[in-house]
Amino acid sequence: MDLPVQQFRSEIEQELLDSFAALHDALPGAQNDRVAKLRSDAMERYASLGLPHRRIEAWKYTDLRARLGEAYPMVRPSGRPIDQAEIEKGLGPRVANLDSYRVVIAEGEFRSELSDVQALKEAGAELRSLAETLEHLPDDLGPLLAETGEQRSGFEAARPTGRSGAGPDPIIALNMALMTGGAVLRLGDGVSLDKPVHVIHLDGAGEPVSSVTRLIVVTGKGASLDLIESYAGLGGRGLQRNALTQIVAGADSHIEHTKIQREEDEAVHLSNWLLTLHENVRYNGFQYTNGGELARNDVRVLFEGEGTVMNFSAASLLKSRQHADTTMVIEHLVPHCTSRELYKAVLDDESRGVFQAKVIVARDAQKTDGKQMGQALLLSEGAEFDTKPELEIFADDVVCGHGATSGQIDEDLLFYLEARGIPEPQARALLVQAFVGEALEQIDREPLRDALTGVTADWLGVKLD
């Protein structure tokens, strides 16, 4: 295929192009002309963009080009058995044992024998492998695969495209070009599941690998879904992950959506959420980031129907030299919608947390109510928090606001707890838990909230009773 010539390409950028050239005939959907075209278009987009670097506004604090040394080879599915013990080891028992319909995506491949396909079918949901879906691409998924991450609105002021980094995204392009597996979940009109759907991603058992997967969720009118995505390693020596989740929430649907990231120390986790919300949707999203050397969580939300309420919260718990970046673009295209973002980071050692959220209110999106808050608790001198809120408002009757705080543990509160007999380490842990707890409280479902409260306590090294 023809790729535009670019003068400077880093080694890893070239490696990624090479791996596409070598693989593209073998990738799922290769026989399907539309998919093949979407893939090569995406690779061309990537080739012209290159990996994001710090001079791109949205990647200011996370210079991926500088941080990624080499491209690991794509994971080869081995199809080997994966038992409960292994899942527990990767995710920890609290998360692994959540009562749910289970979907397993291991080594970049949908594992039907480990997934509750039949039980979901009986409950009214259709679960399919992404690879299989790509062979016979249904019409409604075409536009989803063509999504580039480019900002849709906000050009009323005639600015150059992509000035704020909201042009086409190279990580999304790479995902489209290289994705090997994943799942497609559909809930028909009015379907409401009795348990959450837990999509477990496991990768990296031996040599360093990269894994590129996608999860597509489409809910019908009035449907109700609890979706948990979890990501863990299998004890391998390195992992580069590119995981993309697309949700199209039909009118009046209710979605509880949580991502739990607990990969191994060396992992690089690149995640994209592309959410399209129609009218009167209630969407409650949460991201728990607790592993890996580098995590980038991009969240793009499109309000396409009136009366929709989106609530997003995140907790990042980092230590050593971990770096986690949560960057959001929220586009209010229609009136009468509400968006809330609450980000909390606990930063120890020399870790670094980044929170950027850009809220765009299009000219027609009157009565938009948008608020965001980013907060960091710094547990050491060497930790760093960077936050950048952005509001681009083109409508005149809106309520929008943002705030940010960053600080250490309050010594007066600490003294109060110690004066009641609580030893200092435990008192500190209690205050950290309290800080994270304000985000965890946003999780509506108690078993999940309890599981993550437990994970937080484990991370802090305290015993819960």
Next chain:
Amino acid sequence: MLEIKNLHARIEEKEILKGLDLTIPTGEVHAIMGPNGSGKSTLAYVLAGNENYEVTEGSVKWNGEEILDMEPDERAATGVFLAFQYPMEIPGVATMTFLRTAVNAVRKARGMEEYSTPEFMKVVREKANELQINPEMLKRPLNVGFSGGEKKRNEILQMSLLEPSLCVLDETDSGLDIDALRIVAEGVNALRSEKRSMLVITHYQRLLNYIVPDRVHVMADGKVVRSGDADLALELEETGYAEFGGKAA
């Protein structure tokens, strides 16, 4: 017995306690009164082990043991309890969780069996009931959105749960309505015993009608400047602190 000798303490280079002496025999209740800024809360904080205050001289012995070298939690375990003038609000920590963590930490340090959750709930319910604290309040984050009086009652609840042997009450009466004052005073009186000593800091003689002290001390400019029996409080009510070089109360 509490024995404070020649206690000097400062904060940010400013000396606040300037050679304070005070002895409270076991089983007695002493009151401290004194003008604003004379160092009463400072004394309370120093007794509880607040590190913002630097002790430069002197000693504080509780039952013969020097407590100035101890961490605040160790002091709590040996029986020191401070009811704060301004109790802290801690969002995100449920009052019940806080109470259980504190009580079990102290029990553990004292070599006692930790309470199971149901046992603890039972004990808390009883004590909360005595202090007319609505148990629903205990589900809320610690002190967040509590009224002034509710916070003070919550302090006394903590005191009765932690079973201290030295109780320091810093203006526990301020902000209480008449009924709450009676309830709190009854709570305090219920804890009076021959094994327990109490130091009650207050501006108002009225509290001392309920909690009748064995001795009253006047503190001014970082020292105890006069001591007497319960009648001294009545006298101060009349005369104010002018004779101690303080501003009139």
